[in-house]
Amino acid sequence: MGQARDVWPRLRVDDWSDTRDTLHMWTQIVGKVRLVHAPLVNHWWQVTLYVSPRGLTTSAIPYWGGAFDIEFDFVDHRLHLRASDGGTGGFALAPMPVSEFYDRTMRALADLGIETAIQGRPNEVDPSIPFADDDRHASYDAAAAHLFWRQLLQAARVMGEFRSRFVGKVSPVHFFWGAMDLACTRFSGREAPRHPGGAPNCGDWVMEEGYSQELSSCGFWPGGGDEGAFYAYAYPEPEGFADRPVGPSGAFYSQENGQFLLPYEVVRAASDPDQALLEFLQGTYEAAADLADWDRSALEADPARWAHKARVREPHTFAT
Template sequence: MPWINHCWHVPLYVSARGLSTSLIPHASGSFEIEFNFVEHRLEIRKIDGKKASFTLESMSVADFYGKTFDRVKQLNLEIEIYSLPVEIPDPIMPFPENNQQAPYDAEAVHQFWKALTHAQRIFTQFRSNFMGKVSPVHFFWGAFDLAVSRFSGRTAPKHLGGVPNCPDLVMEESYSHELSSAGFWPGTGFGEAAFYSYAYPEPEGYQDSVIKPQDAFYNEELGEYLLPYQAVMNASNPDEILLDFLQTTYEATAVNGKWDREALEK
């Protein structure tokens, strides 16, 4: 993929079947890789109609890596990837050498995907009300979160980096401009499923803002506002309280950071 600012060329996207790379340009014909969480298959499709797939089931990382690249070669696609885990404190080893068996719970994965479809729906609605630069709604496999980010248009202080097994230049480029970012963790980050929102850089007064709904709170360790997923699930109107959370945490950034809201908002 061509490099897109803030590393936007690498995430996955919620699809009607699971998670997809979207269409990747390639000299031998553009292609797409999709995790199908309905039929539980990894599917690789080219624009010339050729395709290859295999069943998603319990296996080692090495087996998954091997099966993926076997199918890629069947389609005459020459591609390379960085074969070490990133954003993980203690990566086991390169993918082709990791023979530890990993479980695959098809029902849990299916429910996870269904949750992503609802979060994607609300994030897309929230995204539509912003006239300034805003990211797609995309899934970052490193932190394992669905995210959407709004930008003020101003440059930000240089990020200090320090993300495990991730070059500092990646974080420096990703956080090169002021932003308000929100997303959904299925369990990563907070330790339980939750929605999150943070500002970079965090403006003075941000932590003292009035945030809706009442179940939302600021987590000092993470430096983010959190809204437990269970609180959204238990609400009489889940869409409304999630939109409230997204809007009030964004306003905490925009108001305290003195963004030009008249120019940026619809």
């Protein structure tokens, strides 16, 4: 697996921006398929994608008495569709316009007997070109897509460790296709003031649901730095949040974005990338929780709290 820094790949945003923008539209199409078939879960958690050992997956989507899933495979560069009745489908990921990807995805679903009609244009982007008409976004650099997935693997792994320290309400580590970011969100347990909305081509009611509870959120997205950036914010933002000192060196509060940012390249180049990212995630969470007076003693726990039990158990013997 290599040394710690070797598993954090280098991928300059400028080197794959066309592929990034195309892939953003592709993930919106697949995410909207999950949206129309899965029941609402608080904060739209039912619409997200998840990092998988091969790429990004919807996980199981209910359909009548069965289920299906869709996965972007960034190792073999294919879109895979699998149904619980044994049916499979898909096609190669290669340079193609969004309109073609949309048509092929809808036909692949129809071939599996999965009737699907999605909202035919993207959200949270401007302009919002209907998928069927979008011939502007047509790039796919397979090597860059693979590197992006490897970035997501590392981010998801460390964010998952950070998530394990919280026993209150906390989201999965999941990929929101609206903004194309990997996110994990902790909640205080209190209601939040109504969110003002304002995301492009996205109803204010969407943001009202997403931000209906007081939260501290963190994540990674392919922007905000030369190689992407980790972010952290609070809603509502408590007084003094932006002025809170947060490590590691290189982290800063962006007034433009209304959140703390840590460039990915700072983490990648650190002597201990995992620890550098955990310092950022923990420090920004503590800024939100302390300043907003969260009940931290009730919401946090040591993920190694049962380790002493494991140490005194008889060791397993494995046949070889």
